[in-house]
Amino acid sequence: MSVIIRKSLLELIFSGAFMKRWNDKLRPMELVEVDKQAHKMIVAWLLFLLNSRDMDVARKRALGESIVEGGLFDYLYRLVITDIKPPVFYRIKENPDDYRTLTNWVLQQLRPRIMPLGEDFLTRMNDYLMQPEDKGLARRILHAAHLYASYSEFKLLKSINRMDHELTEIEESFVARLDSMRDLEGVSELLDEDNNVLGGFARMCGRLRFQKRWSQTPRVPETSVLGHMFIVAAYSWFFSMEVGACRARRQNNFFSGLFHDLPELLTRDIISPVKGASQEIGDLIHEYEIRELNRVVLRPLKEGGYSEIADRLEYLLGLEVGSEFKATVCRDGEIVVAAESQMAGEYNQDSLDPKDGPLLKVCDSLAAYIEAHTALKNGISSDQLHQALFRIRSRYNEIPVVSGVQVSALLADFD
Structure with a gap:
C-alpha cells in the first residue's frame, strides 16, 4: 500500500500544540506536549550521534531510523493519553494485561488518521508499543531524552511550587532514573549542564519554547x-x-x-x-x-x-x-x-x-x-x-x- 499524507494526519500532529503538560502545577507559562517532544528529539539526536560513533554506516542508519520512528510512535501515543498522570501510567505499565488493553484502545483511536501511512507502519507501531520492556539502544536513548526534557520542564516549575508535597519525590525520581543511564555516552554531560558545552547546548535549545511565533498576532493555540x-x-x-x-x-x-x-x-x-x-x-x-x-x-x-x-x-x-x-x-x-x-x-x-x-x-x-x-x-x-x-x-x-x-x-x- 502506498503512503498518502492527508489533512487529518497533519492536524493530528499539530494537535500537540493544544495539549497542556503539568496541568496540576502552578506554571510560569503554558507547557505543551509538542514543545516537550521537540526538546526530547533534539536530545535524542545528540545521544544518537555520540552513541553511534563506532558503528558502521548500516548499523548507524538502522539506529537512526529506530529512534525517529520510536519518537513518533511515543508522540502519537501521548496525544491520546496525555492527561494520565505519570505515576498512574507507570502503574498501568506494571500490569501487562492492563497495559495491553490501554494500548489497544489507543491504537483504535489513532487508526483512522494513521491508516494512510500504510499497514507496515501500523504493524511497526503496534510492535513497538506492545513491547515496552524492550531495552534496546534506540529505546534507551529515547527514554533518557524523555527524562531529560521532562526534567527540564520540572526545573521551570520548581521555584514557584515550593509548597507542593510531590515536588521532592518528583525530582528525586528524575535524578535517580537519569543517573541509572549514565552508561549512555552523553547522559553525564546532560546532567552537568552548567559545566559542559553539550549540556549547555541541550538546555539552550529548550529555551526556544519561550519564543512564540507570530508574536504580534493573537492566536489559539499559540505555538513556540x-x-x-x-x-x-x-x-x-x-x-x-x-x-x-x-x-x-x-x-x-x-x-x-x-x-x-x-x-x-x-x-x-x-x-x-x-x-x-x-x-x-x-x-x-x-x-x-x-x-x-x-x-x-x-x-x-x-x-x-x-x-x-x-x-x-x-x-x-x-x-x-x-x-x-x-x-x-x-x-x-x-x-x-x-x-x-x-x-x-x-x-x-x-x-x-x-x-x-x-x-x-x-x-x-x-x-x-x-x-x-x-x-x-x-x-x-x-x-x-x-x-x-x-x-x-x-x-x-x-x-x-x-x-x-x-x-x-x-x-x-x-x-
Whole structure:
C-alpha cells in the first residue's frame, strides 16, 4: 500500500500544540506536549550521534531510523493519553494485561488518521508499543531524552511550587532514573549542564519554547519556535515516506526540520515579510544569523570536543550552500547542490547522504498554514493570518507539486 499524507494526519500532529503538560502545577507559562517532544528529539539526536560513533554506516542508519520512528510512535501515543498522570501510567505499565488493553484502545483511536501511512507502519507501531520492556539502544536513548526534557520542564516549575508535597519525590525520581543511564555516552554531560558545552547546548535549545511565533498576532493555540520545529520534522518524515525517500534522506529531512529554526535562538522569530522586504535586509539577517550561530553554538561545540555534532548541524542547516532549503548530497567528500529531479532519481541513495531542502520548505509552509488556519477556525480574526494563508496558497497554486508532494491539492482540503 502506498503512503498518502492527508489533512487529518497533519492536524493530528499539530494537535500537540493544544495539549497542556503539568496541568496540576502552578506554571510560569503554558507547557505543551509538542514543545516537550521537540526538546526530547533534539536530545535524542545528540545521544544518537555520540552513541553511534563506532558503528558502521548500516548499523548507524538502522539506529537512526529506530529512534525517529520510536519518537513518533511515543508522540502519537501521548496525544491520546496525555492527561494520565505519570505515576498512574507507570502503574498501568506494571500490569501487562492492563497495559495491553490501554494500548489497544489507543491504537483504535489513532487508526483512522494513521491508516494512510500504510499497514507496515501500523504493524511497526503496534510492535513497538506492545513491547515496552524492550531495552534496546534506540529505546534507551529515547527514554533518557524523555527524562531529560521532562526534567527540564520540572526545573521551570520548581521555584514557584515550593509548597507542593510531590515536588521532592518528583525530582528525586528524575535524578535517580537519569543517573541509572549514565552508561549512555552523553547522559553525564546532560546532567552537568552548567559545566559542559553539550549540556549547555541541550538546555539552550529548550529555551526556544519561550519564543512564540507570530508574536504580534493573537492566536489559539499559540505555538513556540520549539514546537514548530518538531511539527516540521514530523511532516518531513511522513512526506519522505510518501515520496519513497531512502533511509538517509528520510533521517536527514527529519533532523533538518528539527533544527531548521535554530538560528532564531539568536535573532528571535523574524516574520517572512520583514525578511523578504528587500534582498539587502534578507542578506543582513542571514549574515547575522550565521555569525552568531558560529559564535554561540558551533565554535563552542568544536572547542568542547563535539566537532561531529557541529559538523552535522552545519550540514542540516545548509550553511555551506547558503540555505537549509536547498537540496544537497555529499559526493566525493564534497557537499553538492542537487536538482529536485535528481533527488527522486539518481541521488536517492543512502551512500550520498541526501537532504531534501525543497521538501523541508513545503513542510515549513504547511506548518505555518495550519497554525494560521487553526487560529481562524478557533475564532481569531486577523489580517495577518488571512494574508499568510493567501501567500502560501498562491505560492503553491503556481507550483502545485514540489519534490513529488501534491501541495496545492493538500491545501485545497482545508477549504
